[in-house]
Amino acid sequence: MTQAYKKKLIEVAIPLEAINAASAREKSIRHGHPSTLHLWWARRPLAACRAVLFAQLVDDPSSHPDQFPTDETVEVERKRLFQIIEELVKWENSTNEEVLERARAEIRRSCGGELPPVYDPFSGGGSIPLEAQRLGLPAYGSDLNPVAVMIGKAMIEIPPKFKDMEPIHPGIKDRSFYRNAEGLAEDVKYYGEWMREKAWERIGHLYPDAETPEAYGGGRAPVIGWIWSRTVPSPDPAFSDVQVPIASSFLLSLKSGRTAWLEPVVDRQTKSISFKIRVGGSKADLESAKSGTKEARGANFRCIISGSAITPKYVKECARSGKMGRTLLAVVVSAKSGRAFAEATSQHEHIADSVRPNWEPGTKLPNHSQYIGVLGYGYETFGDLFTDRQLVALNTFADLLEEVRSEIRQSDDYASAVVTYLALAISRLADSCNAHCRWAADKIQLKNMFGRQAIPMTWDYFEANPFSGTAGDFLVSATTVSKAVDRWVGGGSGKIVNIDAQSVTYSSDMVISSDPPYYDNIPYADLSDFFYGWLRRMLREIYPSIFGTMAVPKMDELVADRMRHSGTSNAEQFFLSGMTAAVSRMARSSSEAFPATIYYAFKQSEIAQEGVSSTGWATFLQAIIDAGYSVVGTWPMRTEMANRMRAAGSNALANSVVLVCRKKEEMAETITRAEFTRALKRELPPAIAELQAASIAPADMPQSAIGPGMGVFSRYATVLEADDSPMSVKTALQLINSQLDEYLNDLHGEFDAETRFTATWFQQNGFDKGVYGTANSIATARGISVESVKHAGIIESSAGKVRILKRDELDPDWDPETDDHFTIWEACQHLIRALENDGEYAAAELLKKIGSERAETVKDLAYYLYDVCGNKRQDAKEATSYNGLIAVWTDLTRLAATIRVTDKNRQTRMDI
Template sequence: MTVSNSPKKKLIEVALPLPEINDASAYDKMPGIGPHPKGIHHWWARLPLPTARAILFASVVDDPEAHPEKWPTEEEQNAERERLFDIIRRMMGKKLHESPEVYAEARAEMLRHSDGKLPAVFDPFAGGGSIPLEANRMGFDAYAGDLNPVAVLLNKCNLELAPRWANHAPVNPEDRRRIGGGDAWRGTHGLAADIRYYSRLVHDRAVKQIGSLYPKVRLLKEQGGGEAKIIAWIWARTVASPSPAAQGTHVPLMSTFWLSNKKGSLTWLEPVVDKMKREFRFVVKSGTPSDRTSITSGTKAGRGGFKCLLSGDPIPFDYIRSEGQKGRLGAVMVAVVAEIRRGRTYVSVTNDQTACAHAPMPNDYPDTDLPNEALGFRVQNYGIRKHWQMFTPRQLVAMVAICDLVSGISADAHADALAAGFNVKLADQYAETVCTFLALAVDRCADFNNSLCRWSPSNQKVMNLFGRQAIPMIFDFSEANILADTVGGWTTCSAHVADCIETIATRSTQLGSALQIDAASGTNSATQLLVSTDPPYYDNIGYAALSDFFYIWLRRALGRIQPDLFSTVLVPKLPELTASPENFHGNREMAKEHFEAGFRKAFSALRHKIDPQFPLTVYYAFKQADEDGEDEDQAGVSIDLTTGWETLLEALISSGFQITATWPVRASQAWRMRSMGSNALASYIVLACRPRASDAPQIASSEFRRELKRVLPAALRHLQQGNIAPVDFAQAALGPGMAIYSRYGRILESSGTQLSIRAAINIINQTLTEVLSEVEDEFDADTRWAIAWFEQFGFSEGGFGDAEILSKAKVTSVSGLQQAGIVLSKGGKVRLLRPDELPADWDPQNDQSIPVWEMTHHLLRLYHYQAVGDEATSVLLRKLGSNGEAARDLAYRLFKIAEKRKLSQEALGYNALVLGWPEVARLAREERIARPATQPDMFGRT
């Protein structure tokens, strides 16, 4: 279609208050922040709610630049933009479900920009549902589409079930006897109260049914004596030792012997070995160990495998995998964790405890297959090829029992709903809602009650399987007491779900719609949509295979209630839009084509559905590259320009969209936890897109290059002024570059072929490097020398002759550089002084000549290396005056060099300084205003 009457430019296409969005989004991703909608069920790489609502708001409201008749001057436009920013800042508040007035204010503002009627919001890759949930709470008609039945169920809970019963009193007899009036049951508090009540019924019935499998433990006299409730058991997998000295005896595979490494309560397992009898056992020890190293490493032998407890001989991973494939891995209980008044205590294993754990297999357990291969899966290599094999016998008995009890609780909820005055139809619907949310609690139990859960010695609790988007192999694992009021217990899991239900809906939340659709095959029937979506990230996460872990229990509990949603044995795999070679017999090209073709179809369909007034917004996250480990589950981050980025941009541009803005949103909790010192990339890049005119012109690639050189410098300066982190800078720069590329119908090389996306990305990156290099011309001679030296040597030594030759080219001298305090010249060698070597008592007011290099690294010394904080660093920045701003420009340039030379620690420092700059600069300005006007600055000016 030809786009005429160009729509008004939206706020998202001009400016965003990124620091506040980043802070709120990082907080939203942190664990332990209390009840949150995400807590009703686990989903992988869930978009932070603050990000979703900020992007939706900024996609609807006009940028003041679009209304010169109202705000004719740049100053007036900036003032109006700040007013809109203030609304977004209030939307970034914590526990916003308790502040309906903030949502009301945002809705009222959006209505003024959309002719009094908000568009419908559609997310065709809804996943965990952050975008549709926030759209619903902001007053849009929200549609969530996904093919994955687990995702569809979660969106039904958020958009249909919880809002359907908002502001309803509970039906259970306990709460009905003490029901109050007024706001007692506002929002979804009534539904949450019922979940708590019926979960207690499930617990009581489970105790009667399987309680004998969960005995108490007898404590030693020094532990207080008597019996105590068990909260967990700790196990180790075993394998027949390949050592001739052990003659095939099964020995434990343990990554650590620590039970508690918390200061003041150190407790560990001490192996007692009888080599003659080829026997071992473990005893619990506490106090101060004589050898912490051996306790920390357990029987682990580095990254190559384990060692035999009996002989000390190596047990390589290849051997362990081979034995696992033959079904020869065993398991031994090594410790019992009990709860006492003052916390945790640890007890050595008895035969009674072992006997209870080896329960007979239940009838009719889910006998479903794991995929032969899948993204993030490693357990198949060790012989775990069925879902039930990820559970101990006792865990499997408990999961089947509780799942069936949840399914049966609908009769109780139905009867109570009738007694509360519901008609039969409503009572049916409400009972189904109760069962659905309780089934989510079953899945939370599954996450904490499987044989791939770690025991954390630092906080002394069971850790859930899905700490990230993978199913790794764990050799020493913990088993929670599912009937205890503890982490992983049914009571705790269901109570957490109930608490989180209270955060889903406000009093004014309306009903949305969750649809099971294939985004590549079409969208919902609605038109004039505002589309915002967080699609799959190429080959990053295998949602379908991971979801099977939860799907098997949801299907057992809810198959009768949602027969269409749970009609297949497992989650559909082949249609999923990920580039997963295992779905195409290992063929990577076929997987790539499936991903690209699906994206093109999806975005082509969306192009004809969207309301042209509003930009399409698409989130993209960088690939998390797993390191090659076994039971260690570490992740690094890699830029994936030639695959994921290229594919996404190709799909958008080839389906008729042009990119109008890109924003890096830093929503990683690591960003805050490491004091903004991480070199991890931004969690998301948000792209704003508009339909491209069908008659868009074509140009030559030489013109594209010229336009890049003309436009990119100002765009990059704008990004720097917005304090884009250096680690995100190259990715953010793709935005203005691809905006130029995507506005043309075709860009032709001299050969007549079309300039590819990959080639365009390379040209944009080259131009970025040139622009950053040109900034050097504005620096002083000493700084230009230091940059060139750093690019070649970093902070390492180089020859004096090389340094002298370079100094002549940069119009300075080695002696002058040494006098300036930025180099050390000794014994025919020269090197730059590291920030931590610079004098701590340096005062710029006593320095006659200060290179930008020197001021930058003194700021870095304070902020990053000495970590003195924002206020102390701001004192120095104030003394540096207006010249201090050049330090940030230099930090961008040096980060780029450090990244290229793989100087990770140096890059981390420059990145940290830029990230901390806004607060440091704000404090410096405030100090400067408060300083008497007659007080001179570093250059003697008043």
């Protein structure tokens, strides 16, 4: 059958390691990163989204045999496109118009001069529409969650309306020329400063300075924040009228040379408890302070005044009956020498308790103990998560938004835009201005509540001063939002709407790229209510349709939540049918000229327990296939920071996978399990060989091989089991993985005899000693002797025992050009040693000497040994070394190509 479309780059090959390295590095970027506009959970890295969109739209050179008639010319052109992607994904190039325009030109060339619109029906944090817009594409997105929609509008919809406009504030302008959204960003910053000044006039008295101890220079200093502990009545009847702290730590600072901790001072006679600031101290002092009054995991404490046990049951009973209180432990101040600590005073406690808010979020906390850790401790609404002083501060800033609107003597649209960003600044401030933030003694700074995707119960907490100039300050939040707006890059138009993915209407020219919910990962709607209450209070008049409901919609959220759907089975069925319906709309209506790309994120527990055939992954794939898509590719994406040499992780599966999908042929046939297995055996090996040629890391191979394997499975209408029942996706995944194992085992036969012996011995014994007789049998079966392997310099044989030499025991002066008994095993181990001990250039020099033909076999051995370590020996540490070698293989071969051999002992670098 004639192919009706041109294959795109993403259907064939992408520079995966460069994309993953850029995605991991992006996590360390803070200032100006679009994600700092407002918190959203599990965003896709912008680098990955940008690269995927480019590769999804640009033709693979094999689609143009008239221009690239040979494999060699195809490969040269593919490498050129890879270089564009490698430049495109770098963070510093995300605002580089020259680099971006080069990418846009390639997209236009493959799309007949017209840039197609991109749609993400699960737009979430907005990464995909933002990157589509950056590439010059009309960007559309939608989400059921109003908080996500608001973030998306602020990221891609509002900035183009005021492109290249000068700021309108009456103050001194920062610059003489404004491009993109720089003017809008400056106005957000200016009016944020204006709001802070007005708020200080109204509530500044609630945030007094504190007296600094002599150890820190003495005198009064501005307060950064207050460290509080929750309290309960002592369980000892003799002290039942005393509120005792239930604190998880008394540490204040672990910074070298600046250690500080709290020493409790207990007077049983007067029934009083106070805390002294101690500076310095021994290791024993710090160790003692580390656990506060905590005795074990959970709500287990000891009474500081009586020594009695405080049990979780007792803590909950006190909390529910209103007997849980709080006490001030210490005050963090900004002293001349830096951050310092002052002792608690009754004045500071009294001021904190002297105010009452006029409004607080009234939405009920969800009954979801897995993610809402405060349940059972007397918390009923989201408003209960804040102290009264925090609520007064947040309300004061929120009330000032209407005054900002009247201050901006410009169009209503522009005033609404500035107010929107300032409202987002207040909303994101709530994450650092609540009674569940922690004080991080190791970094001497605040830790926001949403350090993970949950609302934790905290026993001691940090209350930030919103006028401190540090984290938890409103102006810091507003400035962060301003910087995110300032970095917006003008490109295509953008629009985000509030709609369920099952109701989206697509036009026939739309390209689909989406990051849907992941089975049972996180109920984002439940967590989003934390922000929704504040955003609704501030923005309902501007966006009435978005904030029309009292809380974030939940029952239609496409996650397999057993709490909402009365059990695991119902939740799985809800997810499968809903996702199938949503993806069916994509498959029916979107463009046939381009593949769709759909992201799937693995939970770490899911990876550890079930690997590539996990229930969530299989259910997700089933929905994709039932919707009418054929999966033609899978690319593992990594987002965790890692050592450069081991950039693909140790031996774990990737964090997420991008599925590349095409519409299934209408006349797809039905085949049997036997026919499917034969097709896999025929088609999977060459596909895996291509993945190896592209240096896909061994850790990523199981997920990468799913693509061509599912390509076989999903192109058929049905694969029938022996009893004529349809084969499940989970079974297909297991068969694909089995074929991958078979392929990797077959590599064994391509190695020299000594390497085949050593690989077999390694599988059985690792680097431990084994019996000579067994070794002799293995060697004889390969037509060699144990002595031959010993002569090659890779084993030790003595006293009836044999063992493989470890890398650090091999000849340090080994030279592949002069070795008269060269083995692939030895070459592989020496390469890893050079890489781990001396770095990439040293490894590239050695690779140059090994030669390109033998190098490919070395790479095959690394894949094989990784499989042995991971699947047969469970040796994660050794697996990491083989994975690390392949992870940088492309870089090593490029570097080796720049090295010119001048004689047997000297090499020089060529400039190319």
